[in-house]
Structures are given as structure tokens and as C-alpha cells.
Amino acid sequence: MPEVSVTSLDPRHQKLIENARVAIDRGNLDYTLEVTAQVLKVAPGCLQVRKLQRVAQLKQVKGKGGFLSKTLSGISSAPFMFGGGKKDPAKQLESAEGLLAKDPHNVAALRMLAEAAGGLGLLETVAFALDAVRELEPGNRANLIALGEAWLAAGKPAEALKVADEILVAKPMDADAQTLMRKASIAQTMTKGNWEGQGSFRDKLKDEAQAVMLEQAAKVVASGDMTHRLLDEALALVAKEPANLNHYRTIAQAYQKLGNVEETLAWVRKARQVPGGGADSSLEKQETELATAVIEKHLKAAEAALAAAPHDPAAKAKMDSARAELADFKLTESKRYVERYPNDHEARYKLGGLLLELGQTDSAIGQFQQAQKGPQVRVASLVGLGRCFKAKKLFDLAIAQLTTAKKELAQMDDTKKDVIYELGLCFELMGKADAAIGEFKEIYSEDIGFRDVADKINAFYSK
Numbered sequence: 134m135p136e137v138s139v140t141s142l143d144p145r146h147q148k149l150i151e152n153a154r155v156a157i158d159r160g161n162l163d164y165t166l167e168v169t170a171q172v173l174k175v176a177p178g179c180l181q182v183r184k185l186q187r188v189a190q191l192k193q194v195k196g197k198g199g200f201l202s203k204t205l206s207g208i209s210s211a212p213f214m215f216g217g218g219k220k221d222p223a224k225q226l227e228s229a230e231g232l233l234a235k236d237p238h239n240v241a242a243l244r245m246l247a248e249a250a251g252g253l254g255l256l257e258t259v260a261f262a263l264d265a266v267r268e269l270e271p272g273n274r275a276n277l278i279a280l281g282e283a284w285l286a287a288g289k290p291a292e293a294l295k296v297a298d299e300i301l302v303a304k305p306m307d308a309d310a311q312t313l314m315r316k317a318s319i320a321q322t323m324t325k326g327n328w329e330g331q332g333s334f335r336d337k338l339k340d341e342a343q344a345v346m347l348e349q350a351a352k353v354v355a356s357g358d359m360t361h362r363l364l365d366e367a368l369a370l371v372a373k374e375p376a377n378l379n380h381y382r383t384i385a386q387a388y389q390k391l392g393n394v395e396e397t398l399a400w401v402r403k404a405r406q407v408p409g410g411g412a413d414s415s416l417e418k419q420e421t422e423l424a425t426a427v428i429e430k431h432l433k434a435a436e437a438a439l440a441a442a443p444h445d446p447a448a449k450a451k452m453d454s455a456r457a458e459l460a461d462f463k464l465t466e467s468k469r470y471v472e473r474y475p476n477d478h479e480a481r482y483k484l485g486g487l488l489l490e491l492g493q494t495d496s497a498i499g500q501f502q503q504a505q506k507g508p509q510v511r512v513a514s515l516v517g518l519g520r521c522f523k524a525k526k527l528f529d530l531a532i533a534q535l536t537t538a539k540k541e542l543a544q545m546d547d548t549k550k551d552v553i554y555e556l557g558l559c560f561e562l563m564g565k566a567d568a569a570i571g572e573f574k575e576i577y578s579e580d581i582g583f584r585d586v587a588d589k590i591n592a593f594y595s596k
Contacts, residue, residue: 136178136255146172150182155582157189177226178255190237216588222252240266256287281313322398360390378407396424420568428459443545463487478507494521512538516552528563545579
């Protein structure tokens, strides 16, 4: 049984779930629980619906002064098995759902849900259930190991790495956690390199020694001792083999794991000086991201200093300078990237957004006009154009762009609501109240809680 998204459900069920999300925000938990239970009967593999249901269950229990269930929780340390044994997983799932409807804190029921989901092949649902157990029993090591394995089985090694980190922080020499870390690190390396289906892991490497080195490099863990050990080894290797790009990557990864963003950036920049590093687009992107992170770090520090001394003009000047530096750096890097890759429509769209934020509207228009040629950002670029024309008070041009964007969006999701809302604002600014309210009504009929459309509708009819 495959896991499915809400967008793949029957349109009637999609509408029900959309209403259930609105209901939970308004405190109508009974409606949300009724709808999610109804949809899960026909689509038990829709994890988004199951997550919504659990949020409602937990809110309901909290409102009634709920407690952590002790029922059968003693078995929660028993080994977890993905197969579900000889039990009927569909019946198990039904039983688990019934128990959780009465008490969402029932650890045994959550484990039953995980076992049933495993039997049905719903791998992310397994991880969801075991993660719920983790929230209730954060010190349950056996559950953490099972959760890490579940994330691996679901094809999400990054999540498995986080779980292994959590265990190793408390117990650095935990053998099972180290094994989980190794498997997850290798899986992540293979995924990033797109090696699956192209031969075995070791076949991709020149020799056995290089295979061992890569596996060791992948073992960067949260434990300070292990990370520092790996860092020392990599620094020694760089001294011996200064032209080996992999050593620089390992050092940068270690510093990043230690939270030292400045040193991480320094070593990424050194890596780009190594033969082959300058043409590595992933390193180029990482350098930009890290440089941005360093400036953002300085900005946060300046904001904290101003918050501590709100009347200090020097602190205010320092914060303003940091903000200006960040904006200038983002703009400079974005322009440089677009100049280098002029056919990257997504990059042009991002540049257009930065220019619009800075009030450089005409330049932003040029970027959005080019970006709309890219199918992935076409609609977003049309909206960007509409906002540019609105800023220039060219409301008829803005309406033309936004109307085109509206027509190209089939589903009434938040993106389409944003477009329609912008249309309504443009009509308002033109003094066309009837046309504006017509747009706002479209949103109101679908989502009364969207922004201030309810206030606009009520004000219109109160005249």
C-alpha cells in the first residue's frame, strides 16, 4: 500500500481536509477528528491527514486536562519489527486508531500503529508513530534506534542521522547508534552522489583504501570527541595531500558539525582553490550560503545588542550597517550568479524578488519578464510582475499579469488565494469596489479566515 499526499485524494476529500484545517484553527476539534477519521478509512496511507488528526487529538486531550497513559507502556522497550509478524496489519491499524482516539498518549497504541504501518508498507507512517513515542519517552533508547532504522527504510537518511546524533550526544560509545550513524551516512552519501542503480558503493571508488576513507569521512557525529578526531585526521591528510579535494570537504563538514560557520567558510574557500574545486558548482553554492550565514550571524548579534540597549545610537548604527551589508551581499551574489548562468530562470526570479524588496522596481520587472519563460517559476514571476506594476501604480498592467496567473492556477490553494487577493487590492486602488469585492468573495467562499477578507466583505455589506 503506497503512501499518498492530500493532493492525490478525491477532490471531495481534499475539500474536507481543507475545511478540517480551518476548523482546528478555530477550535472545532470534533469536526477535525470526524473528518480525518473518515478520510483515513479510505486512504490510510495519507500521512498528512494522520498528522492533522494527531494534532487535533493532542489539543483535545490538553483541553480536557489529559494525562500520559500508562496503559501497556511497559512493552514500549520491546524490539520493534517492521514486518508486523503474523497479525493482520489492517486490523492492527484499526485497533491502534481506536485506542489513540481515546488516548493519544498511549505508547503501546503508537507502537501498534507503527507495526501495522510496517506491515502495510507505509514506511513514513512507521517513523511518524515512533517519533510520537520519542516525544513521550525521549529516553527510550530502543525506540530511538527503531526510529532511526525506520527513517532509513523510508529513504530519509538525514533524519536517521539526527536520531543517531541524539543518542550519541548522551552516550558517545553506543555501538548500535554508531552503526546507525554509519549506515545513514553512507546512504546519504550515495543519495547525494546519485549512485544507486549504477553499481555497488565500493565499485564507484578506485580502491578499497579509498572506500574505507569515504566511509570514515561520513561518520561525522554530534559527539565532540569523534568530530574532533575526524577533524585532526583530515587536517593531517591535507598536509600530506594538499591537492586532494575530499580532505577539504571533510574538514569543512567537521567544522560545520561543530557549529563553527566561519571556519567552515574558510575551508570551503580553500577547497575552491584546489584543482577541480573552482569549477565545482556545489562548492560555489555552499560558499555563498555560508558567507550569507556569517553575515546573518553578525546581524543577529547586532540585533541582540540593540535589544539590550535600545537607546544606544552606536548599537542602532551597527545593526543598520549589518542589515545593509546582508542586503548588499545577497544582491551582489544574486547578480553575479545570473550573469554566470543567464538561463537559470529560478535565479532570475530570486533576483527579481530582491530588487523589488529594495525598491528597484524597473530592474525587478526585467528579471521577472525573463524568469517567466521558465515553467517552474512562470506563475510566481507573473505575480512578481503584478506587484511591480502595482508599486508603480500601473494598476491595469498589474491586473493583466495577475489575471493570467490566476487562470493558470487550477487549485484554490494559498498560492491562488494570494494572487486573487493581490487582484482585489489592485481593483481597490483603482476605485473599483465592486470588482474588488468580487475577487475577495472568491476567497471568502473557500476560506473565511484568509487574511482580512472577512473584514472586507463585512465592511462592504454594512454600507
